[in-house]
Amino acid sequence: MVEARKAWEAKVAxxxxxxxxxKLEVEMLRERLATIRLQSQASSLEKEISELESTKAAxxxxxxxxxxxxxxxxxx
Amino acid sequence: xxxxxxxxxxxxxxxxxWTYLEWDREKTGLVKKDVGxxxxxxxxxxxxxxxxxxxLIIVPAQKIQSLKAAAEEAHALVQRxxxxxxxxxxxxxxxxxxxxxLELQIQxxxxxxxxxxxxxxxxxxxxxxxxxx
Numbered sequence: 001m002v003e004a005r006k007a008w009e010a011k012v013a014x015x016x017x018x019x020x021x022x023k024l025e026v027e028m029l030r031e032r033l034a035t036i037r038l039q040s041q042a043s044s045l046e047k048e049i050s051e052l053e054s055t056k057a058a059x060x061x062x063x064x065x066x067x068x069x070x071x072x073x074x075x076x
Numbered sequence: 077x078x079x080x081x082x083x084x085x086x087x088x089x090x091x092x093x094w095t096y097l098e099w100d101r102e103k104t105g106l107v108k109k110d111v112g113x114x115x116x117x118x119x120x121x122x123x124x125x126x127x128x129x130x131x132l133i134i135v136p137a138q139k140i141q142s143l144k145a146a147a148e149e150a151h152a153l154v155q156r157x158x159x160x161x162x163x164x165x166x167x168x169x170x171x172x173x174x175x176x177x178l179e180l181q182i183q184x185x186x187x188x189x190x191x192x193x194x195x196x197x198x199x200x201x202x203x204x205x206x207x208x209x
Binding site: 001004005008009011012015016018019022023025026029030032033036037040 | 173176177180181183184187188190191194195197198201202204205208209
């Protein structure tokens with residue numbers, strides 16, 4: 001009986017050790033995943049900003065062309 | 077211990093004693109008395125004195141036998157109860173031990189479930205990280 005009890009106590013202690021270790025691992029993985037998600041989100045935003053800046057530059061160029069034509073027409 | 081009637085010295089032991097029964101009507105009834113002849117070690121006076129007295133009650137022999145039998149029966153009952161108590165205490169100890177074992181088993185089961193859940197969550201998180209990479 002005493003032997004069996006000691007065996008169960010050892011099993012409980014080992015499981016508690018495993019649980020504590022896994023809790024730490026899970027906590028670290030959650031943080032890592034959150035960081036990766038933020039990095040991915042930041043990258044997407046940077047890409048979107050770059051695309052918007054390109055569009056803006058193209059529009060400004062187009063607008064300058066249109067304004068140039070208008071000035072010439074008025075002068076004539 | 078008697079006192080010498082002449083000099084008042086204490087005389088611890090009688091030189092000679094004898095026992096007799098006396099009927100004391102005013103008190104308990106029969107009284108057993110040990111009477112001694114004391115000799116004072118100082119003045120050598122010899123004097124009688126009662127060394128001890130014990131009141132007695134006359135009880136029929138049959139009643140005494142019956143009381144003895146009842147006492148023996150009570151003694152046997154006490155022994156049986158003591159043995160029963162010892163057995164019950166043993167059973168109690170075994171039951172307490174069983175309860176402790178069961179509590180440990182329940183705790184182990186709960187921990188196994190918790191460890192399983194954490195392993196599943198760890199696997200999910202690792203999959204999520206791999207998918208993001």
